[in-house]
Amino acid sequence: MAIVFVLIALLVVAVLVTGNWYVWRRLFRDTTRGPGAARRAGAVVIAGGWALTVGAFVAERSGAPFRLQQVLAWPGFLWLALSLYLLLAVLAGELLRPVLRRILERRARTAKAVTVPATPEPIPAGQGADRVPAPASRAESAGDHPGTAAGEDPGGGAADGRGTPAAPSGPSRRLFVSRVVGGAAAAAAVGTVGYGTYGVLSGPRVKRITVPLAKLPRAAHGYRIAVVSDIHLGPVLGRGFAQKVVDTVNSTQPDLIAVVGDLVDGSVKDLGPAAAPLAQLTARHGSFFVTGNHEYFSGAEQWVEEVRRLGLRPLENDRTELAHFDLAGVNDISGEDRGQGPDYAKALGDRDRSRACVLLAHQPVMIHDAVEHGVDLQLSGHTHGGQLWPGNLIAGAVNPTLAGLDRYGDTQLYVSRGAGAWGPPTRVGAPSDITVIELASRQA
Secondary structure (H helix, E strand, O other): OHHHHHHHHHHHHHHHHHHHHHHHHHHHHHHOOOOOOHHHHHHHHHHHHHHHHHHHHHHHHHHOOOHHHHHHHHHHHHHHHHHHHHHHHHHHHHHHHHHHHHHHHHHHHHHOOOOOOOOOOOOOOOOOOOOOOOOOOOHHHHOOOOOOOOOOOOOOOEEEOOOOOOOOOHHHHHHHHHHHHHHHHHHHHHHHHHHHHHHOOOOOOEEEEEEEEEOOHHOOOOOOEEEOOOOOEEOOOOOOHHHHHHHHHHOOOOOEEEOOOOOOOOOOHHHHHHHHHHHHOOOOOHHHHHHHHOOHHHHHHHHHHHHOOOOEOOOOOOOEEEEOEEEEEEEOHHHHHHHHOOHHHHOOOOOOOOOOEEEEOEEEEHHHHHHHOOOEEEEEEEHHHHHEEOHHHHHHHHHOOOEEEEEOOEEEEEEEOOOOOOOOOOEEEOOOOOEEEEEEEOOO
């Protein structure tokens, strides 16, 4: 097992080194004429960025002073996102390079084909035999530019007979193409990360969906549950972000609020003040909480007590019977190593199955146990919808449902993309959301 882990680690390191060398080559080596400050600066930027990224993860996991975590988190996590999109952008640029080269070559051929020979100056009658033209200076015969060959543009490209610069040729053309493609790749990566970060920091948007439940009585038709997952309060997203989430949830005026895990990335000591706005959550039938995998990295027992103090009710393998349906919650599967994993028998074993049941469970993979226990609707998060494209391909491969509403037998599963972000405070192709689920009775 240890050998397998070492081999995988070596493979990951090899891929990272190769990818970063490739980015450095395309953005710095190929866009400069030779060794110099620009190439060295590029190497320093890339190596320094990864040093900050590793430092940010190590500081967070090792419980370093919170201020140090904050200092490292912003540049370190943003570099992680930026490096991904720099790599994708320069890879996409490989498709552009041959096209741009062909365009420049075609321009050069066209410029050469339309070269018009200089028209000799007409000689007035009677002066043809006697007039001797003055010898041209060497500068004039070389195209009016000292040190420049005739018919050549002083900027390095060929020129046509009318003095119009044409496309660069040879090494100059390759350098021009590399600079255009490299500049476009850098701009695209920075723009993508900037837009994705702005989307996260602006706060989640409200998504509304109607879910019919066969066992829901007519009196509960239109019941609204605000589903909040994956807020990820930590060194980057703090109290101000928590306040935005709370204000957004309260603006929907839900009947019930379900916080389905991954609330924090850090200890109660460091993040207690950031989580304080959760005490303002308001719903007719209260706010409920279940643990996610990140709670078990951050002190799950302490956070369960903290959210209880803030007015949320933790459902630790527990169930409450509301007026028209049962609401149950199970611990995340990450708690199994600590003897605090999900216990479906405790939460659901003795319930009246003629009543509708809504289950809060952080990870979508828990749906199969929910089906076995006759749950009508499971509410989950965890996937972030992939968060950073093309991460959705990986997240979709390891989760039964990536985002949205799905059905497994008689059980429906809704997966939220989450309100915050983990690692880079950036989302691309998977905007954050708070979902208001309106339950519908088929008897209505």
